[in-house]
Amino acid sequence: MKNTKREKKFSNKTIERLALYYEILITLPFKKKYISSEEIGNLAGVSPSTVRQDFLYFNEIEGKAKIGYEVTKLKEALRNIFKLNSKTHVVIVGAGSLGQAIAGYDSFKKSKVVFDSFFDNNPNKIGRLFKGIFVRDIKYLKDYLKENRRIKIVVICVPPKEAQSIVNLVVDSGIKIIWNFSPTILKVPSDILVEYEHIGVSFYRLLFKRKTIKKEIK
Amino acid sequence: MKNTKREKKFSNKTIERLALYYEILITLPFKKKYISSEEIGNLAGVSPSTVRQDFLYFNEIEGKAKIGYEVTKLKEALRNIFKLNSKTHVVIVGAGSLGQAIAGYDSFKKSKVVFDSFFDNNPNKIGRLFKGIFVRDIKYLKDYLKENRRIKIVVICVPPKEAQSIVNLVVDSGIKIIWNFSPTILKVPSDILVEYEHIGVSFYRLLFKRKTIKKEIK
DNA sequence: TAGATTGTTAATCGATTAACAATC
């Protein structure tokens, strides 16, 4: 059994790995009832020790010696940790292919993320449906966010040159959380949470690793 | 001046930050000739010490005391480190919105990444152009990769259930580098480099941070 | 010149790994 007092600060890396463990668990075959820290580690590419250390921070995660962790319980615990069981309302600015890709992303279908609306400035897109989501005129974005307080997160999928002015507007309307896919650094007040998704960075990392691989082969 | 002998192993984090520095540099105003480690650090959200430590691994990066780093030189050095100056041929499997988003991603327009072709199994898409790139029938993927040896990287943008079978086929045809956007863990031989882009993981991290923010406010 | 910023070493901090008693 776990100690009850346990409020150490966990690192960003722990959070990232927990999300990864969750993605692994949801792709597991149904018949699998228990999983050990060793198995999780193998699938996630980390040591069993690291898996157990990550779990140590959370009282809701509990395994059984000799047996491992009950898969359904572990999944549920992770869903709670990430609050995936409560609805999250989101708006996407930019109804291009990137915005559509996010709205249609597979993992979200298993969560309670609700995409309320697209916003775009392209007259050919305004009024249409993409992935079943209505596209509104971007000039109504500020009013919409002010009137629909359930919306907590805004996703930025516009070209980098337009990103900052839209973010200013979004911040003005009271939104505190921004998920930014536009490859540019945003200036925001310190109480705003911005999570960057740098697709380019991930590709550069790939190119770099390629170089080192080639050296190893020679 | 830098010491010439310098072959310490740099971490994954260093590579990631270097890519981030590069993205920052390309969004800088033209008139800016020099930049200090402090300024870079502020923009990237790391300490000046970390910036200088990262640069320390690379002899091609050199600054001037009191002045800082020459922006154009620094950009060029980073382009060399990531081999962005030589062409990289890439094929995208899955011509859905995600695949299209990658093909149209802004940062790549400044690099020499060439998207040769989409592959898809949807008859309505085969033969069409998306973002100026031709969509071929997925049944010709293996032959295409074997005949066009210039293609070094395959991007996976298909639903998770189809991902593994396509990856098997790609590996069979001799490809060594895979960039996977499908939210599933892939099984590949040990000599294959797979870079995962978990969009979902990034969103979960955001949800988690939101929770801790709320606590701080209360 | 004087002082700001680099390049680099040393000190600190944090994260990962190892080890092992508890236990199912």
Add this chain to the structure above:
DNA sequence: TAGATTGTTAATCGATTAACAATC
């Protein structure tokens, strides 16, 4: 029961930060 795996502490490893002489 015996042995495999957890929960947890301690040891190790690596990454970040601090400090400062060199220098432009």
